[in-house]
């Protein structure tokens with residue numbers, strides 16, 4: 079009986095939460111402007127003509143506009159050399175008007191993202207990807223955190239999902255998603271199991287997860303039968319495919335329909351983690367602004 083009650087999975091609406099985060103941020107920006115302060119600014123660096131990257135960047139700059147953050151686009155052709163790119167980052171590091179710098183990844187193969195991130199000012203690292211930001215997260219010190227992981231934590235908080243003492247399983251160990259999510263969950267006193275491509279008996283590990291975060295980059299990889307009844311399932315994956323009539327379809331790393339039958343909470347794709355990632359980028363830009371200007 080209890081299981082049946084739990085089997086009605088509540089959808090964690092990232093789109094609605096992101097809209098509410100943006101509204102709060104807009105009010106903060108309005109207050110700054112009313113006090114005669116300058117607008118927060120986000121610089122976005124895009125190299126090459128990857129369509130998905132261009133779309134993500136467009137989405138991010140449009141979101142900036144919605145909350146009143148100024149965005150500065152720096153677009154380079156795919157053949158750009160490292161020196162040009164590093165010079166751009168150095169200039170942005172020094173610019174008073176720029177609070178956050180986002181380098182859209184992946185870069186073309188001949189450019190090293192590690193080298194680019196090594197020159198980026200950690201105080202402007204709104205993606206939380208520099209070694210300094212990662213070290214700060216690892217050590218539990220103040221710093222800018224990667225956007226998707228903080229977006230996931232905000233969703234858990236919004237839906238009052240208990241984290242302390244719970245068993246959280248994270249599938250994926252990337253620096254961008256899996257590792258930082260695991261750190262943030264541990265900081266909230268979850269017991270965290272990290273899984274990756276060499277993990278054995280993954281289905282059984284998942285079946286013991288109170289919170290299951292999936293960032294494997296594999297479409298509909300996690301089956302409904304892997305989900306513990308009553309668990310919270312966070313699907314980070316995004317996959318663009320086409321339906322039978324050629325229509326565009328977006329799906330995640332989890333078999334949503336089956337998982338939603340057993341989960342207590344579940345994020346949809348689209349409309350779950352994705353919108354939160356962009357909202358947290360804006361939030362990080364405001365945080366960087368406040369720290370740089372000494373407001374906080």
Ligand code: NAD
Nearest residue numbers: 226250251252255274275293294295314315316351352355
């Ligand atoms: P990645 O390719 O860098 O990492 C994937 C991870 O999954 C690796 O650590 C790997 O060990 C693990 N993995 C792969 N196959 C596995 C298997 N069979 N079993 C267990 N683990 C396995 O990807 P990423 O950058 O971490 O992104 C993961 C997914 O999240 C992608 O689909 C990406 O598009 C999506 N993503 C979404 C957002 C968002 O805003 N929603 C943001 C970033 C990434």
